[in-house]
Structure formats: C-alpha cells, structure tokens
Amino acid sequence: KQEVTQIPAALSVPEGENLVLNCSFTDSAIYNLQWFRQDPGKGLTSLLLIQSSQREQTSGRLNASLDKSSGRSTLYIAASQPGDSATYLCAALNDYKLSFGAGTTVTVRA
Amino acid sequence: DGGITQSPKYLFRKEGQNVTLSCEQNLNHDAMYWYRQDPGQGLRLIYYSQIVNDFQKGDIAEGYSVSREKKESFPLTVTSAQKNPTAFYLCASRDGDLPQHFGDGTRLSIL
Numbered sequence: 094k095q096e097v098t099q100i101p102a103a104l105s106v107p108e109g110e111n112l113v114l115n116c117s118f119t120d121s122a123i124y125n126l127q128w129f130r131q132d133p134g135k136g137l138t139s140l141l142l143i144q145s146s147q148r149e150q151t152s153g154r155l156n157a158s159l160d161k162s163s164g165r166s167t168l169y170i171a172a173s174q175p176g177d178s179a180t181y182l183c184a185a186l187n188d189y190k191l192s193f194g195a196g197t198t199v200t201v202r203a
Numbered sequence: 204d205g206g207i208t209q210s211p212k213y214l215f216r217k218e219g220q221n222v223t224l225s226c227e228q229n230l231n232h233d234a235m236y237w238y239r240q241d242p243g244q245g246l247r248l249i250y251y252s253q254i255v256n257d258f259q260k261g262d263i264a265e266g267y268s269v270s271r272e273k274k275e276s277f278p279l280t281v282t283s284a285q286k287n288p289t290a291f292y293l294c295a296s297r298d299g300d301l302p303q304h305f306g307d308g309t310r311l312s313i314l
Contacts, residue, residue, distance in 0.1 A: 097245065124300050134310070136209075136293055137246075139302035182245065184303075189234070189253060190261075191303060193245035 095120045095187050099194035107202050112170040114197045116183035121161045124186045128157050128168050131180045131196065140181075141168070173201045206230065209294050209306035215314045216281065216288060224279045224309045226294035233298070235277040239263060240291040240308075249292075252277055281311065289313055 096119040106112060116126070125144050129137040141150045143159040143166065150157050154171040170177055180198045184191040207228045216222045228235065234253045238246040248261030252271040266285025271277055281288045294306045 102243075127302055129305075134291075134308070136207075136305035136307045137295075137303075139304070142302045144300070184246075186300060189251060190248060191236075191246075193238075193247075195243060195245045 095123075095185055095190075095192040097183060097185055097192050097194040099181075099183060099197050101197060102195065103198045103200075105200040105202060106173055108173060108175060110173055110201075112168075112173050112177070112199060112201075114168040114170075114181050114183075114199070116166040116168070116194055118164045118166075118185045118192070120185070120187060121164055122187060123161065124188075126157075126159050126166045127184045127186065127191070128155075128166075129182045129184065131182060137182065173199075175201045175203045177201050207294055207296055207304055207306035209292075209309050211309060212307070214309055214311045216311060217314050219283045221280055221282050222311070224281070224292055224294075224311070226277045226279065226306060227275055228277075228294075228296045228304070229275065230296055230298070230304060231274070232296035232304070233274070234296060235271070236295040236297070236303070237261075237267075237269065237277070237279045238293045238295065240293060246293060249279065 128140045141157040156169045180196040182196040184193045210225045236251045237249040250269040252258035268280045295303045297303045
C-alpha cells in the first residue's frame with residue numbers, strides 16, 4: 094500500500110523567501126506525482142503534474158522535482174507572496190488510485 | 204465552463220438518517236472519485252468508478268454507498284451505518300493520467 098508523507102506539517106515564512114516543500118512515498122511504481130493547493134474550506138486545485146519519466150516540471154514561480162528511486166518529490170515556490178498562503182498536498186498515482194499526503198500548511202507573512 | 208459541481212455545500216444529518224451528496228461533472232471524464240478529508244489528514248478514498256454502471260470500494264467504503272447510472276453523475280450516500288460521518292467530502296474526476304479535477308466539497312455535520 095502506498096504511503097505518502099509530507100514534512101513539515103506547517104511552515105511560516107516572511108514574504109519574499111523561497112519555499113521548499115517535501116513529499117516522500119513508499120512505492121516507487123507510480124505513474125505520476127501531483128501537487129495540489131487547497132484554500133480553507135475549498136476543493137483542491139492542481140498545480141503541477143510530473144510524469145514518472147520526468148525529473149521536474151515548472152510553472153511560473155513553481156518548480157517540482159521527482160526522484161522515483163529515492164521516493165521523493167520537492168515543490169519549490171520562488172519569492173513567496175501572502176497569496177501563496179494555503180495547504181499544499183502531494184499525491185502519487187498508482188494504477189487507478191491517488192494516495193495523498195496530509196499536506197503542508199504554508200503561511201507567508203507580509 | 205467545464206468543472207465539477209458538488210451540492211449541497213453544507214449538510215446536516217440526524218441520527219439514523221441516510222443522506223446523499225451530489226456530484227456532477229461536465230468534463231466528459233470516465234473516472235470519478237469520492238474522498239473524505241478529516242482535519243490534519245490526507246484525503247482518503249471512499250469509492251471510485253472508472254466507467255458507467257461500474258464502481259469499486261476504496262479504502263474506507265464501510266457505511267457509504269454510490270451509484271453511477273450516468274457518466275456525468277456520481278452521488279454518494281452516507282448511511283446510518285457510518286458512525287463518524289462528520290467530515291469534508293470531495294468529489295473528483297480524471298481523464299487518463301491527466302490531473303484530477305476536484306469539486307468545492309460538501310461539509311457534513313451531525314445534528
């Protein structure tokens with residue numbers, strides 16, 4: 094059974110600092126790894142998807158890396174802004190099923 | 204504008220009552236999913252359906268039931284057998300290995 098872990102559970106940084114969010118998974122036989130953003134009381138918004146054959150994906154200030162052999166993915170957010178405050182979840186896709194981490198709650202202080 | 208619509212946004216259940224959460228998508232996706240989210244935990248899979256008239260149990264299916272009579276619709280019933288139903292319920296759909304799309308969720312509470 095796939096187990097996904099996100100550390101730390103919470104993070105508070107001053108505006109402008111770069112963010113580094115970690116995700117680890119136990120079963121490396123994944124199809125892809127996805128990063129989502131969740132605002133309070135809302136559903137999930139997809140940020141980045143990395144296919145198993147890829148090493149990284151970039152979108153604007155966001156960059157996600159994937160190391161299947163070590164079971165790790167990292168989400169980098171450059172030059173953080175107060176609007177980046179949210180919970181970030183990673184999820185690993187095996188066959189039909191996405192397995193989620195518990196998330197990292199980020200607070201960016203103005 | 205394509206997306207997933209969940210209703211209602213808030214729902215209250217009395218003891219011994221079954222309640223049904225609605226999920227409708229206009230993305231033409233074959234696969235649909237129901238998740239439960241509790242504070243401080245990741246999403247847990249309740250049921251999923253990869254095609255009309257077919258669905259499978261996820262990790263925490265006990266006390267829940269679903270149907271998939273139409274491609275667009277995947278309602279979830281929380282039965283009286285589910286003893287701890289208070290949670291945030293999220294519906295999602297997916298096309299192949301593309302990103303999953305999520306609805307805005309239904310928050311279920313006990314009266």
